[in-house]
Amino acid sequence: MKLVVSTLALAAACTSFVAAEPFPAGGVSTFPASARFKRNSYIVEFHDNVADTHVNKVRSLDNIVVDHHYNGVFNGMSVRVDDSVRPEHLAGINGVKRVYPNRIHTLTTRAGDKNITSSCLHTMTGVTTAWEQLGLTGKGISIGIVDSGVDYMHPELGGCFKGPNCPWQSGEDFVGDDTPSDDPNAPVKPNATPLEQCNGHGTHVAGILMGRGELVRGVAPDATYGMYRIFGCPKEGVAGGTSDDVIIKAMLAAHRDGHHILNLSLGGLGWDDSPTAAVASKLAAQGMVVVAAAGNEGEDGLLSVGAPAIGKGVLSVGSVDNWYVTGGPVNVATSHGTRTIQKWQSDKPASAFVFDAATPIVAVVDTKGSPSACAPVSQNLAGKIALVQSGECTEEEQALAVHKAGAVGVLIVNGDKAPSDPTVSAEVEIGVAVIRKQDGEFIAAGLGQGPVTITAPSHLYNTFKGETGGQMSSFSSYGPSPQLGMGAQVSAPGGNIWSTVPRAIGAYKSMSGTSMATPYAAGVLALLKQGRPDLTPAELGQALMASSRPVTDVRTGLPVTPFQSGAGLINIVSALKSRALVSPPFIAINDTAYETHPGGNPAVAQHTITITNSDKTRPAQLLTYHQMADSVTMFKPDGSLYVAATDKASVVTWPPAKQAVPPGTQPGATCKGCVQTIAPGASATISVRIARPTALPESGRWFYGGFLSFQLQWTDDKAASSYVVPYSGYNGNFRDIPVLPPATTNPLAFVDKEGSPITDVASLVVSAAEPVKVSYSLTMHTRKVAAILVNAAGEAAGFLPGGCSTDVGRNLPSAGPTSVEVNGQVSADCEGTQVADVTPGKYRVRVMALKLFGNLDTQSDYESLDSEEFTIA
Numbered sequence: 001m002k003l004v005v006s007t008l009a010l011a012a013a014c015t016s017f018v019a020a021e022p023f024p025a026g027g028v029s030t031f032p033a034s035a036r037f038k039r040n041s042y043i044v045e046f047h048d049n050v051a052d053t054h055v056n057k058v059r060s061l062d063n064i065v066v067d068h069h070y071n072g073v074f075n076g077m078s079v080r081v082d083d084s085v086r087p088e089h090l091a092g093i094n095g096v097k098r099v100y101p102n103r104i105h106t107l108t109t110r111a112g113d114k115n116i117t118s119s120c121l122h123t124m125t126g127v128t129t130a131w132e133q134l135g136l137t138g139k140g141i142s143i144g145i146v147d148s149g150v151d152y153m154h155p156e157l158g159g160c161f162k163g164p165n166c167p168w169q170s171g172e173d174f175v176g177d178d179t180p181s182d183d184p185n186a187p188v189k190p191n192a193t194p195l196e197q198c199n200g201h202g203t204h205v206a207g208i209l210m211g212r213g214e215l216v217r218g219v220a221p222d223a224t225y226g227m228y229r230i231f232g233c234p235k236e237g238v239a240g241g242t243s244d245d246v247i248i249k250a251m252l253a254a255h256r257d258g259h260h261i262l263n264l265s266l267g268g269l270g271w272d273d274s275p276t277a278a279v280a281s282k283l284a285a286q287g288m289v290v291v292a293a294a295g296n297e298g299e300d301g302l303l304s305v306g307a308p309a310i311g312k313g314v315l316s317v318g319s320v321d322n323w324y325v326t327g328g329p330v331n332v333a334t335s336h337g338t339r340t341i342q343k344w345q346s347d348k349p350a351s352a353f354v355f356d357a358a359t360p361i362v363a364v365v366d367t368k369g370s371p372s373a374c375a376p377v378s379q380n381l382a383g384k385i386a387l388v389q390s391g392e393c394t395e396e397e398q399a400l401a402v403h404k405a406g407a408v409g410v411l412i413v414n415g416d417k418a419p420s421d422p423t424v425s426a427e428v429e430i431g432v433a434v435i436r437k438q439d440g441e442f443i444a445a446g447l448g449q450g451p452v453t454i455t456a457p458s459h460l461y462n463t464f465k466g467e468t469g470g471q472m473s474s475f476s477s478y479g480p481s482p483q484l485g486m487g488a489q490v491s492a493p494g495g496n497i498w499s500t501v502p503r504a505i506g507a508y509k510s511m512s513g514t515s516m517a518t519p520y521a522a523g524v525l526a527l528l529k530q531g532r533p534d535l536t537p538a539e540l541g542q543a544l545m546a547s548s549r550p551v552t553d554v555r556t557g558l559p560v561t562p563f564q565s566g567a568g569l570i571n572i573v574s575a576l577k578s579r580a581l582v583s584p585p586f587i588a589i590n591d592t593a594y595e596t597h598p599g600g601n602p603a604v605a606q607h608t609i610t611i612t613n614s615d616k617t618r619p620a621q622l623l624t625y626h627q628m629a630d631s632v633t634m635f636k637p638d639g640s641l642y643v644a645a646t647d648k649a650s651v652v653t654w655p656p657a658k659q660a661v662p663p664g665t666q667p668g669a670t671c672k673g674c675v676q677t678i679a680p681g682a683s684a685t686i687s688v689r690i691a692r693p694t695a696l697p698e699s700g701r702w703f704y705g706g707f708l709s710f711q712l713q714w715t716d717d718k719a720a721s722s723y724v725v726p727y728s729g730y731n732g733n734f735r736d737i738p739v740l741p742p743a744t745t746n747p748l749a750f751v752d753k754e755g756s757p758i759t760d761v762a763s764l765v766v767s768a769a770e771p772v773k774v775s776y777s778l779t780m781h782t783r784k785v786a787a788i789l790v791n792a793a794g795e796a797a798g799f800l801p802g803g804c805s806t807d808v809g810r811n812l813p814s815a816g817p818t819s820v821e822v823n824g825q826v827s828a829d830c831e832g833t834q835v836a837d838v839t840p841g842k843y844r845v846r847v848m849a850l851k852l853f854g855n856l857d858t859q860s861d862y863e864s865l866d867s868e869e870f871t872i873a
Contacts, residue, residue: 026091028831029100029274029806036241041067041102042087043245043275045076050095058093068249072256073282078102078245080185086833100275104243105268107148107201107231107515120323121493124470125520126573127219130527134576138220138526142169143209143261144254145519146247148231149173149196150206151502156213157206161193167210170226170257174246177233191229198233200501204511205265207500208519215508216499219523226257244275251279255288260529260537263522264292265515269809270307271482271781277311284313289529289537291522293514294318294488295477298564300812301634301641301650302703303781304477305487315525315541316487319476319494319517320551320569323469325510330411330435331455333358334446341442342464343411343433343456344419351399351424353409353433358453361385361411363444364402373401373410382406385431385454387443390415395422395432403430411454413440431456466496470569472551472560476514478632478651479563479728480703482781482809482852485588486728488566489541490548492520524572531576545585546723547574550627550707557658559629562586562705562726574721580620580678580712581612582723587708589690589729603694609686609725611710613678618715624674624686625709628666630654631693631731635701639738640745641779643813650813654696664695667704667729678712690727698732705729739780739849740865748845748867749775749817761868768837771823774800774867776847777811778818784808784856785849786830787820790866792842798826800845801835820845824872842869 046055055077059066065080079090087099122128130136152161152168160166176189177198196202210225211218228250230242247266254262262283270277284290290308294316297304309316329340330353345353364386366375372391386402390412399422402410409431412422419434433456446452473495479487494517501509525540535543548567550559559565567586589605613620631654634641644650655661672687688708696702705728713720750758750772758764758772766772778785787803788796803820811817822845828834845867854861 026096028087036104038102043100045098126571136527138223141526142224142259144226144259145263146228146250147202148199149194149229150227151203173229194227194229197504204499205519220526261289265518267306272310274307277307280308280311290314293518296475298476299644302478310481317518317521318488318491319473319514321468321495335450341439345433351428351432353431354458355456363387373398377405385409396424399428490566492517542585546582561630562728579615587727612683616681620712623711626669628706631702631704639742702731735853764870767873773819775817775819782849801832804830
């Protein structure tokens, strides 16, 4: 059976859709059954040269309701249909290029340490110098923000919406306060303005960009802003979400309103032709500077960067941790001295760790003899703070255990990982905080010599040096993109950023995420555009990349792989002073087997770099250097994946530590034209040959990279200026990486309708009354995956309904596998329109996935994985 999208005859109700066919038939994208999307709601993309008459014809059809009509930059619409209309019917409309289900998205951020914006943060990126010495504050630049709204009445965010001298001159609410429903016909009640009072994400992003008070100072405080609200409020434990059609509408509205820069602190796994990435690419091609978050799935390993960040021409931003964090102090008094330590505390009022009066602390030993309080505690802890060690149980279980023993608070000593805010529910009514291992050891040593007391004042803040300041945030997503693009292109501060949130939920908060790094980069671009109005939108991004500085991996001493850091940490002063343009801004080598190389040598890639001396009066002396970076993999020797939860890390680097690197295990580079003089206003070309790390075994599936550094010395300058071009590639044949994991490490798994695992598959009997679910995981992205039923003779009986998907991202460990129901029915087509019962008998589930760079119509380009045999009654 060929796994290709069928072009079905249109239903009788839809026959009027068909017209003359000057355009090729449209394609249909489908999502995994586990994805959340609006039922019977689709985004229809037309070919760019399709006339409006086609759109008007769609509006006239009885079975379709057009919700949004996108014209200009993106030619398409979002539609609602009834059950008689399938996506392939829409794809059969003359002029349709692609049909996408209308997917629902939610925001993801992480709690960070409290941090009043410190001078160090803006000093390390050059922003302080741009303000104080160059007078650049973003004045005259307009930035559109597509997010969850903004509390524009916040005292640090202008206190106004529109009107004279107001920073907020445009914006719109597309969703209102309600959480989006899966029902496409659910009413939408947008508010009159994009005022946010619930979520906090958009207001936090706004503060990073334009905060203008004592507690938060944004990067570009004098720019003009527009907020386009696309996320509703969290309700009943469900995060405020949005859908692709609303995101697109907001993006186009920001473009309509003439913003120079668009901030997109959102995204999810996808391909560069997924709806939001496609629109972002079109906006960039129209001259808008589009800045998007790379994603927060770095702990899930490689290929975790998302869309729209991977769109062509979009500046994708990774995150580095803040250098200083400011939070509520915990003062520890012992008989041998005192110490002020940092706390990571619950953000719920009932469990805030606040003690204005000195309170005794005691070390806990539970009834099993453990210091973790994961078992009941028999000690009398009345009126005391409990000191416990992190253990196998949850922080909430620890807090409840010591609370039953009378404790008024608990300090949880963190293990080897970096501390983070404790996760507790409203049931916990004592102060809960996490502290560093060394601080817990200090308290324990004090308890060995006598009483120890704790104070944690509610009204004080202390500044602490961040242990990981300037390093890549562990959550920052990795590339490559599905087509081996780099991933993040630059990095900016995003870990532990203090900013504004709506006054109704506390006014200030610390958050972490590439969602925070993105507005920082967008603000820097506003300063750059103000200071360098001569640069085109594309050149702004190129200048920011070329003037960035690679981020050092403290474990290896080498730069972090460009797949995570891009060109490195941005610096506005270096970008402003730039008198050269470097093109291309990065080099995606592809892989060492698929790409054509000079002389037929698969180990060497050759690329040309052009450097233009924009100084019209002085020549520049050029010197070229090469700096190798970490090589990385996410594959174990048996082909399975490293998983952070069980293997301590999801990405393994080479070299493993600071050590001499054996020859051939890191990439090398040589060039022609490395040393030359570039005349005033002239351009020079450099031919670079990049050699892969031949001594690293291809079986290890290593992704490698590095940086080409260009030093330009202009006549009369005291110091040279530095520019970088990152490069990245794959050591081997990317196409040969299995999309499906080895059956020995990750076979197809069955669960019953109650969710219990089924271990004896051979005795399993499935029926409509007793369905089961089968789950699988994808190691890599794929253009198509399908779950089919195969009979005892090895013949394909049909597709499992809901088991066929296109343009699918790999299964991230944090998200879990994909599940498909098995109930005795199959469909003759991938779209699930021709469902029928199968003949009772013995069957297997076969999952088939298209290989990387595979052909949809070529059977041999699919991998397959079979389950054990079972019975359908």
